[in-house]
Amino acid sequence: MTLRIVLRRFLFCASVLGCLAWLVPSQNQLLAQDDVRFFESKIRPVLVKHCYECHSTESGKSRGGLKVDSRDALLRGGDSGPAVVAKSLEQSELYQALLYHDDGWQMPPKGKLPQATIDDFRRWILMGAPDPRTTAINPDVTSAIDIESGRQFWAYQPLSPTSPLATKTATEAEWSTTAIDRFVEGKLQEQGLTPVADASPEVLVRRLYFVLTGLPPSPEDLQKWTARLGVSPFAPRKDEFSGQSFAERKATLAQLVDELLASDRYGERWGRHWMDVARFAESTGGDHNNVYQHAWRYRDYVIDSFNADKPFDQFIREQIAGDLLPIGSDQEWANNIIATGFLAIGVKSVGEENQQQFFADLVDEQIDTTTRAFLATTVACARCHDHKFDPIPQVDYYALAGIFRSTETHYGLLKAQARQATTLIDLTGMGPAAGTPELNSEEYAALVKQRDDAAQAIEDAMKKIRSGENVFRGLLRKYRSDRDETEAALQAYSNRGQPRVFAMGTQDRDAALPTRFLVRGELDKPAQLVERGVLQVLSPPKKQTLVALTKDAGVRQHRTPGLPNLKHQSLSGRLQLAEWIASPKNPLTARVIANRVWHWMYGQGLVRTVDDFGHAGEAPSHPELLDYLANRLIEENWSIKALIREIALSRTWQLASTYEERNFGIDPDNRFYWRMEPAAAGSRSDPRCDTGRVWKTRPAASAGYLFARGR
Amino acid sequence: MRFWTSAVLLLAFPGLLYADETFVKIHRVSGNQIAIVPDAANGESGAMRGGRGRRGGAAAAQPTILTVSPDAKITSAMRERRTFEFRVGAELAGGLKHRVFQEMQAPLSARIVSDGNRITEINVIISETDINQSTTTASGEAIIAVRPKRPPTKRASTAGKAR
Incomplete structure (x- = not known):
């Protein structure tokens, strides 16, 4: 092959690639532009005019759980399912509502839209419902709060x-x-x-x-x-x-x-005071109100801590970061994990469909409880905007959120009971007593049979479905629920019928989750990434981030006893947060608890x-x-x-x-x-x-x- | 002829970068790069509604390598059992370093969301998970509790001694 041929081939390939590089985006953008043009001219104006009033972030309303101001929200839909399913008119609730059938939803409520508009929606859905309103990263948000002058407040x-x-x-x-x-x-x-x-x-x-x-x-x-x-x-x-x-x-x-202080009744009385602060309840509250079967371990931990007159700074560290504290024995480890039940109890909307929304609400509840209980500060107000009264910019909320987002919260429940269920923490063999009696062999066998019967019922139902028979969906759901519950009941025992020991609590994730500032607290309005940290107004200037805090001599002076070394940190940052709150240098912590005692x-x-x-x-x-x-x-x-x-x-x-x-x-x-x-x-x-x-x-x-x- | 064949082949995959939302199978993850092939069966919403057994069609395609920016959101996802509706789940801690990718045995179905030529989100379909990414279904291998991660042992260090 001569050099001339090689050059010719090289030039041919280069020219092809050059043409393609020019063609690919333009062709795709051209196709996309058609779709976008159709959406912008025919669909979006109608949504804005007739739907946004009750279904948008701007109006602050999402009737029936539906918003139509973003593609994700539209596809996700509301309480009755997805509003739009691409290329399926039957399954697109939005389109069905526009048709004004007598036996279904009728939207917009003020009157049926012209047939031409409905036809536009029909065409748009059949096109695949192209919608350019993707979640974009918002520009960085800054705060107008003057932290320095905020520090002058008495507290x-x-x-x-x-x-x-x-x-x-x-x-x-x-x-x-x-x-x-x-x-x-x-x-x-x-x-x-x-x-x-x-x-x-x-x-x-x-x-x-x-x-x-x-x-x-x-x-x-x-x-x-x-x-x-x-x-x-x-x-x-x-x-x-x-x-x-x-x-x-x-x-x-x-x-x-x-x-009286030495009496066991003291811990029960004063533990109850603290449990009010810690919003203790043995159920999730919210929509489903599922029972927390293992919350009582945290109750006992609180009572025992008051009876033992546990130093309050240690009490703080255990409740926020017990699972991360250095241990001398398994019993101590188990007790420390039980203490983190503080973060795991609390109100949860476990019926929430959107997992990310649920998680954001869970973190919000943890931030709210932690900051109000120990610092008497309403940081959760800054989830959607800078605090209206206190020098707490919104970015401080997300700095704390980064810590709790990097934490696993184990509160239990089963998928059969609630959409948002999690595992518990298994403390079997670590010291704490089981809360339920042992099963004898007959009882255990009965439980196994119950589980097997439930599994068999599902198998029978599935066989019927495969053979073309009609099986009521609700019945199948019940079978699955029975199987899950009996399986879980069985797992609460060893195969000798000895009860396993479970507890609610927290653990660090394997890796930290990056956290973005959310404009107005909306999940679909992310802005800049926020570094994990604590409240600026309660920290030395420019030392609110976890990294800066752990280098601060004042903070290092009051680190947890028994750590491997002064540089030791937790992955989530909860240990640093707990130490920062429990520090005698924190102006609020001691004042707040002294005031509570009074x-x-x-x-x-x-x-x-x-x-x-x-x-x-x-x-x-x-x-x-x-x-x-x-x-x-x-x-x-x-x-x-x-x-x-x-x-x-x-x-x-x-x-x-x-x-x-x-x-x-x-x-x-x-x-x-x-x-x-x-x-x-x-x-x-x-x-x-x-x-x-x-x-x-x-x-x-x-x-x-x-x-x-x-x- | 050669020109048009090359053009068609090359057009097929870079086209992904300009779509808003693409269903793919992730074959391999290496650092911040993923090897994917388009998943035609998953690509259309409702395609799964007819039931199982309609997947496939992408096995013959060669994987395309894409680079994922560090700030892309990596989440779990699932198909609703009855309606096969695509549902985005919790964020996966560690992103592409999450064990879902590090320990993958078979290609993973996923949805890639892009803005222009930048991947903003990857929603990977994995078995039902909770917010802690632990399986909580009781079907087969039920897990209702996990063992705790061991903290450090107490040392007679200087930490915390200065009060």
Whole structure:
């Protein structure tokens, strides 16, 4: 072959490729342009004019779950199925609705469209429903929020080392007996208020029992403690306590407080407070309200944690990132995983068809709960827009979302029960006790037979279908559901009938999921990728990302004990998030829990909006006292019991709840604590006690579930 | 003749890049590149409605290599059991590094969504999955719980000691 021939062939190939390179796009674009032109001229204007009002993002409405302003939404359709199925007029609900049949949907509701328009839709669907409205990446979105000036708000300021106004030594002649009293007294004097008399011993004993254990004292205990406090419960009431010195009374009270704090009832009472914060419930709520059969493990974890006086910073770390904490034993590992049930419980719309929408809602619920519970901040408001009141740009929401998106949430359920079901976490052999009794061989065999019967029923039905017989679809669904449920019931036991141990909780994914900023929170309006991180307003400037946080000396100083090294990180970022929240440097965490403790003891918080420390919440009535309590909590190694003890032994908490006209005229809401809140005074009886049927032992599993099963 | 044969062959596959939505079979994944052939049976919505056994037609085609940009969204997908409606599922963590691609034994059916000549989304049909990408159907190999991933063992390190 000569060089000339080679060159000729090369030139031929090059020219062909050159022509093709020019032809391919132009030809395809030409074809696409025809379709696009048809859609833009005939279809889109009709959709905009007649449908967008009730079915578009712009109008904020999606009647019947249908939107028609994007191709994906149109194909996905609404509650009654896909709105458009390419090349199928029968299956395109949109077209059928336009036809105005008497026995079906009729759209638009204002009147039938002209026949020519309907014919356009017919042609468009038969063409394959070309629609250029694909999901495009939106331009980067920036925020106008000034973070730096936002940091000046009281709640975002570092804790200040406060001390009471009066520093003189407490004597019997003075009203104040503790530092808390001196803070309160200072405010009372400012407002021209005088505290009412102390509560009588009988009232005080009952109050302590109710507040610390949720139960009234037995008559014997009431008599014993009242007598020790110097006044018989049967003696005439005295407004002024005069039987003992304050020091003696304080010592006796301290003994009673310690006894109650050591009681198992304390954890049950205070655990219940926390479970309210953690939105604990044993079902999904939402549309289906499926039962969480294993939520009780988290309930028990909370009760045990309060009883053991687990340091609150550790309590935070375990609930957000328990599965990632270093462990010393399998039992510890299992308990830590159970703690992450905090993220797995909660309301879920498990009937949601769109998996990505469901996942976005799940993450939103986790962000909302985590930030409100620990930081009293409503970050979830920033899912769709910058926060309207607080310095939280929308990008901060998606920085947190990136952390939770990279987390697997295991809450259980079966596909037979709910569209959005997940696996549980298997803790068999790791220490925790099973919640259900063992099966004997007959019971186990019966369960196997049930499963096999259900599988056989499906097989029989399928044989009939294959042979041309008609089988009712609902029946087939029931068979499948029976098979799935019996199979799952069987899997809850080993083949010797021993129950396996399951729990709800979280795990890190194998890889982080990239997270995009979503304009108006809409899944089909993605913008820039967002780096995982925490709230800017609570972080050192430019150090809100996970990478920057872990390099910050202040954060490294307070890392979890027992980590392999200071550089150790979790893949999702949950460990870093938990450490950031639990850090004593975080200005909100200690304040928020100290305020909650005060609220649970007094009936109203120093900041009355206990879940919102932002601009839309209230300012603290006693900011110095709040900081004092937060500092004390940290000093006492985050001990909730120590904080309760300190508050319970203050004279402020021991005041009577009597009405005083002059004080009431000045401060009707009792914002400055001139008396005990009547609601928290322990004068009400517990309905459980009235019935005489108080359960004094904790149910071994989910009480409701076992009751429903007749066990 | 040779010109027109070449033209037809070459036109067939680059054409994918200009379609909005294309059903393909992914034969191989290597780094950020995928080897695909068009899946004619899946390509038309409703083609599956007639039941199983209509797939095929693409076996003879040679795979085309496409490059996937790192910000493309990779999700699971499924055909609704009764109506065969195509449903997009959860995002696959790790994208093309997800075990679905790394451990693939047979070609995977998928839908490729593109914008111009850029792939924006790949929806790959895998067996029913939940948001954690674990099989939760109880048919055959039911999985109702997974074993946890082991965290590090406690060390007497300096971490967290400075309070």
